[in-house]
Amino acid sequence: MRKNILVARRAPAAVIEQLSAQFDVDAVQGETVLTPDELRARLQGKAGAYITGSERITADLLDACPELRVVSTMSVGYNHIDLAACTARRVLVTNTPDVLTETTADFGFALLMATARRMSEGERLLRDGQWKRWSWDYLAGSDIHGATLGILGMGRIGQAIARRGHLGFGMKVIYHNRSRLPADIEGQLGARYVSKDELLREADHLILVLPYSAEAHHCIAAGEIALMKPTATLVNIARGGVVDEDALAAALREHRIAAAGLDVFEGEPKVNPALLTLPNVVLTPHIASATMPTRLAMAQLAADNLVAALTGTVPPTPLNP
Ligand code: DGY
Numbered sequence: 001m002r003k004n005i006l007v008a009r010r011a012p013a014a015v016i017e018q019l020s021a022q023f024d025v026d027a028v029q030g031e032t033v034l035t036p037d038e039l040r041a042r043l044q045g046k047a048g049a050y051i052t053g054s055e056r057i058t059a060d061l062l063d064a065c066p067e068l069r070v071v072s073t074m075s076v077g078y079n080h081i082d083l084a085a086c087t088a089r090r091v092l093v094t095n096t097p098d099v100l101t102e103t104t105a106d107f108g109f110a111l112l113m114a115t116a117r118r119m120s121e122g123e124r125l126l127r128d129g130q131w132k133r134w135s136w137d138y139l140a141g142s143d144i145h146g147a148t149l150g151i152l153g154m155g156r157i158g159q160a161i162a163r164r165g166h167l168g169f170g171m172k173v174i175y176h177n178r179s180r181l182p183a184d185i186e187g188q189l190g191a192r193y194v195s196k197d198e199l200l201r202e203a204d205h206l207i208l209v210l211p212y213s214a215e216a217h218h219c220i221a222a223g224e225i226a227l228m229k230p231t232a233t234l235v236n237i238a239r240g241g242v243v244d245e246d247a248l249a250a251a252l253r254e255h256r257i258a259a260a261g262l263d264v265f266e267g268e269p270k271v272n273p274a275l276l277t278l279p280n281v282v283l284t285p286h287i288a289s290a291t292m293p294t295r296l297a298m299a300q301l302a303a304d305n306l307v308a309a310l311t312g313t314v315p316p317t318p319l320n321p
Pocket residue numbers: 053074075076077078100289
């Protein structure tokens with residue numbers, strides 16, 4: 001008998017075609033984002049769920065949908081899924097690592113550069129007709145080449161950013177992570193392991209790439225920001241919840257750090273109004289992995305994971321095998 005699955009967000013046509021060849025597919029149309037109640041209703045009788053970071057999978061939801069066996073998320077992050085609850089109920093969860101690493105690292109570096117070199121601020125002034133003349137210190141930012149790049153979270157994406165900083169821009173790379181990298185990898189990346197406090201104190205540009213968890217919640221708050229250089233920039237491509245946005249906005253307003261670049265927000269798609277009015281922050285709408293080839297690769301991997309898991313083979317990238 002064909003299994004029923006839910007594709008909870010609009011997905012590429014090729015993915016829907018592939019899934020429809022094997023399963024009875026209930027595919028959400030248009031740009032609809034299901035509410036938790038709608039998600040629960042649409043998952044009734046479904047063996048598989050193809051989701052994104054916008055759909056939350058909680059223990060309550062799993063209990064209300066006992067036929068659900070596989071959750072495939074088209075994202076590397078999985079903080080929207082209660083993994084322990086899934087494992088306890090033998091629900092297999094998969095995500096989409098690796099295929100987005102380089103694209104996300106490119107974006108992290110671009111955001112760092114735009115932030116340090118005040119690109120958005122300059123463009124806003126120019127478009128508003130505020131660019132009156134050249135002067136020696138007009139929109140003077142900070143250098144990237146030769147500066148100290150601090151990386152909090154040294155997984156695949158953190159390492160790809162370190163490589164760009166070290167090999168491309170001659171930066172001194174320091175990092176903090178739950179575990180230290182092997183010496184040969186540190187050597188290849190030119191990266192030095194430091195404590196979190198040292199990272200905050202020494203970085204000229206600090207980039208957050210750590211996975212979000214209860215432990216990581218607001219791990220950059222007023223106390224941490226107080227350790228940073230007044231000339232430092234902070235870039236967040238991890239999850240909004242790792243930064244206390246009110247504390248960050250206050251620090252930016254009072255020039256206790258120079259600038260921030262944020263691609264993720266605690267209440268996204270809503271953005272903390274305190275950030276919206278500040279000139280020294282670059283804001284982007286959670287697009288670090290958004291190139292067409294990478295998004296198609298993520299969508300395909302999520303489909304392959306779902307097909308494999310529901311047809312009794314080992315999926316390419318399981319989280320709780
Ligand atoms: C991810 O893959 O986790 C990105 O943040 C997109 O959601």
